[in-house]
Amino acid sequence: xxxxxxxxxxxxxxxxxxxxxxxxxxxxxxxxxxxxxxxxxxxxxxxxxxxxxxxxxxxxxxxxxxxxxxxxxxxxxxxxxxxxxxxxxxxxxxxxxxxxxxxxxxxxxxxxxxxxxxxxxxxxxxxxxxxxxxxxxxxxxxxxxxxxxxxxxxxxxxxxxxxxxxxxxxxxxxxxxxxxxxxxxxxxxxxxxxxxxxxxxxxx
Amino acid sequence: xxxxxxxxxxxxxxxxxxxxxxxxxxxxxxxxxxxxxxxxxxxxxxxxxxxxxxxxxxxxxxxxxxxxxxxxxxxxxxxxxxxxxxxxxxxxxxxxxxxxxxxxxxxxxxxxxxxxxxxxxxxxxxxxxxxxxxxxxxxxxxxxxxxxxxxxxxxxxxxxxxxxxxxxxxxxxxxxxxxxxxxxxxxxxxxxxxxxxxxxxxxxxxxxxxxxxxxxxxxxxxxxxxxxxxxxxxxxxxxxxxxxxxxxxxxxxxxxxxxxxxxxxxxxxxxxxxxxxxxxxxxxxxxxx
Numbered sequence: 269x270x271x272x273x274x275x276x277x278x279x280x281x282x283x284x285x286x287x288x289x290x291x292x293x294x295x296x297x298x299x300x301x302x303x304x305x306x307x308x309x310x311x312x313x314x315x316x317x318x319x320x321x322x323x324x325x326x327x328x329x330x331x332x333x334x335x336x337x338x339x340x341x342x343x344x345x346x347x348x349x350x351x352x353x354x355x356x357x358x359x360x361x362x363x364x365x366x367x368x369x370x371x372x373x374x375x376x377x378x379x380x381x382x383x384x385x386x387x388x389x390x391x392x393x394x395x396x397x398x399x400x401x402x403x404x405x406x407x408x409x410x411x412x413x414x415x416x417x418x419x420x421x422x423x424x425x426x427x428x429x430x431x432x433x434x435x436x437x438x439x440x441x442x443x444x445x446x447x448x449x450x451x452x453x454x455x456x457x458x459x460x461x462x463x464x465x466x467x468x469x470x471x472x
Numbered sequence: 473x474x475x476x477x478x479x480x481x482x483x484x485x486x487x488x489x490x491x492x493x494x495x496x497x498x499x500x501x502x503x504x505x506x507x508x509x510x511x512x513x514x515x516x517x518x519x520x521x522x523x524x525x526x527x528x529x530x531x532x533x534x535x536x537x538x539x540x541x542x543x544x545x546x547x548x549x550x551x552x553x554x555x556x557x558x559x560x561x562x563x564x565x566x567x568x569x570x571x572x573x574x575x576x577x578x579x580x581x582x583x584x585x586x587x588x589x590x591x592x593x594x595x596x597x598x599x600x601x602x603x604x605x606x607x608x609x610x611x612x613x614x615x616x617x618x619x620x621x622x623x624x625x626x627x628x629x630x631x632x633x634x635x636x637x638x639x640x641x642x643x644x645x646x647x648x649x650x651x652x653x654x655x656x657x658x659x660x661x662x663x664x665x666x667x668x669x670x671x672x673x674x675x676x677x678x679x680x681x682x683x684x685x686x687x688x689x690x691x692x693x694x695x696x697x698x699x700x701x702x703x704x705x706x707x708x709x710x711x712x713x714x715x716x717x718x719x720x721x722x723x724x725x726x727x728x729x730x731x732x733x734x735x736x737x738x739x740x741x742x743x744x745x746x747x748x749x750x751x752x753x754x755x756x757x758x759x760x761x
Contacts, residue, residue: 287514287714331538333579344576347538350621352653373621374653374712393713395521396621396655397495397537397743400528418580418590420538433521435514435713445713446652453648453706460702464640467698471691 269433274326276368278388284436286445290392291432292369295410297322300331300349301421304414305357308423312364319413320425322365329354329372330394330402331420334412341412343426345403348373348394359383375437375446385442392434393445405431473754475555475611477562483749483757484566484598487615488543489574491747492535495526496761498683499659499720499744506657506710506717515715522710522742536743540578541619543567543598546680550608554753560600563613567598581619601673611751612760614680622658622741625650628672631733639664639735640699646737647703647719652712655741657720659683660703663736666727671734678723679740687724696722710742720744 272280274294284290297320299305311318332346351358351372358376361367362383370376370384371392384391394402408427415422437445500523507519529536545563549555571578571592582594605612627646631638643662650658661678663671686693699722709715720742740746748760 289514289517331579333538333576335577345535345538349539350624350653373655393711395518395525396711396741398521398525399536399538400532400534401521401525403534404528420579433517435518435711437713449707449709449712449714450651453651453708456705456707457644457648460644460705461637461641463705464644464698464702465637467694468636468640471694 271430274369275324276326278368278440281368281390282388282440284390284439286436286439286443286448288436289433290436291430292326292434293429293431294326294427295425296326296328296428296431297423297425298328298330298332298346299421299423300329301417302353302357303417304421304423305354305361307414308361309357312360318423320411320423322367324366324368326369327365327367328370328394332424333419334409334422334424335419341409343403343406343409343424345399346406347399347402348396350374351376351391355380362387362389371434375444378444378447381438381442381444381447384438384440388440390436390440391438393437394434402431405429475553475557475751475753475755477557479751479755479757480557480559480562480613481566481569483613483751484545484563485570487545487613487747487749488567488570488617490759491615491617491745492537492540493533494530494747495536495743496746499742500526502683502720503657503742506720510715510717512709512715514713515709515717518710518713518715519717526743535576537619538579539619539621540581541617541623541745542582544616544618545598545600546603546614546616547600548603548605548612548614550605550610552607552609553611554609555611563598563600609753613749613751615747616680617745622654622739625654626675626736626738628668628734628736630668631735633731634733634735636695640695642735643699643737644702647706650739652708654739655743656708656712657710657717657742658739659720659744660722661738661740662722662724663734664724664726665729665733667729668734670727671736674725674727675736675738678725679738680746681721681723683721692724692726696724
């Protein structure tokens with residue numbers, strides 16, 4: 269399985285194919301909060317820098333439990349949240365920062381895929397319910413920002429090693445596994461309903 | 473001896489913790505079976521990761537998912553049980569104790585729906601429902617922590633004198649709407665009939681049924697089987713990135729009603745959080761799951 273070293277260049281992710289599995293090593297930024305996304309948008313609008321640099325970064329919808337200790341913050345566990353909740357907010361964030369890798373679980377919509385195609389970024393699907401696997405990749409906490417927010421809403425920069433496996437679900441050309449699967453399901457629906465009708469008739 | 477507050481308290485806090493750390497055996501078995509038959513390679517790998525995650529959580533005594541959800545308890549009181557306890561306040565105290573002592577600590581997921589403020593406490597938390605078990609001499613408590621990830625996709629519609637075709641189309645469409653987003657493969661609980669509130673309760677009970685246990689009535693069991701096949705043909709697959717395994721079980725419950733027929737659908741994500749304890753009349757707490 270291919271391991272991608274972060275920060276990744278456009279070329280590093282350009283040839284990733286839908287359904288490929290990869291691991292990541294290097295710095296990532298995570299949050300699971302809608303208020304956090306609103307603050308990022310506020311930064312974009314006011315021209316202020318975000319407290320953690322997001323330019324061409326790997327930015328993931330992961331909720332983490334962080335707590336302050338004598339030696340700074342520590343992360344006890346983390347796991348993905350549903351990305352589609354951020355559909356309306358992500359296109360602007362993707363385009364502004366030229367995000368290279370984004371991810372979480374459940375995917376993002378067509379507008380987000382289009383934005384990823386424009387900046388040459390990919391969406392990576394994490395395993396929901398994968399906290400033991402995902403948390404074990406954490407090597408270091410680099411920064412915790414906006415710690416006035418509850419733990420999983422904070423903006424956290426981590427150093428990870430072999431994070432994953434993660435499934436390439438939107439590629440750098442804007443092709444989306446989610447869109448393909450949704451379209452296939454919609455196309456199959458009529459046939460499946462006919463099959464149900466036949467099975468009902470056979471049992472009556 | 474009699475079942476008292478302290479027994480309810482003990483069971484309450486343990487049940488929640490167990491549910492977060494251990495994927496039920498029937499669910500692991502269903503995931504293993506799916507791994508054998510799944511034709512999509514990425515999906516097989518994802519199913520493998522799910523089983524690996526479940527085992528890693530269990531052996532390291534860690535949470536499977538970071539989202540602990542909100543506490544939901546179903547209390548089934550045996551009508552012959554010997555008990556003298558303030559069940560509601562004992563459950564509340566058990567949950568409070570858990571929040572203060574559980575390692576690692578929980579994230580703040582209890583949400584005030586009016587202000588969106590999040591914490592560990594809230595009005596009517598934990599959510600508790602009560603039932604009776606005729607002739608049983610014990611109290612059973614089921615814990616089913618529920619989070620947004622799969623909870624968000626539950627749906628309910630009210631029909632008038634619907635045909636089976638209308639009902640089954642609706643159930644399929646709810647699965648299509650959830651699509652890739654609810655951490656499939658899921659368990660789908662379905663309620664048909666009764667009244668609005670009772671129908672939702674039946675759907676919930678469906679999500680708690682052991683995978684592989686069909687409804688006792690052949691007509692309903694056949695409906696479960698054909699909907700199971702139908703939803704899996706949609707192709708969403710494990711984590712919604714494609715495959716044959718979108719649902720591990722479709723569990724339908726029904727009740728007679730009037731001409732208006734509610735149909736409710738609820739999902740449990742693949743980790744299918746569910747833990748059950750039986751408190752015997754001598755105070756002994758038996759862990760069933």
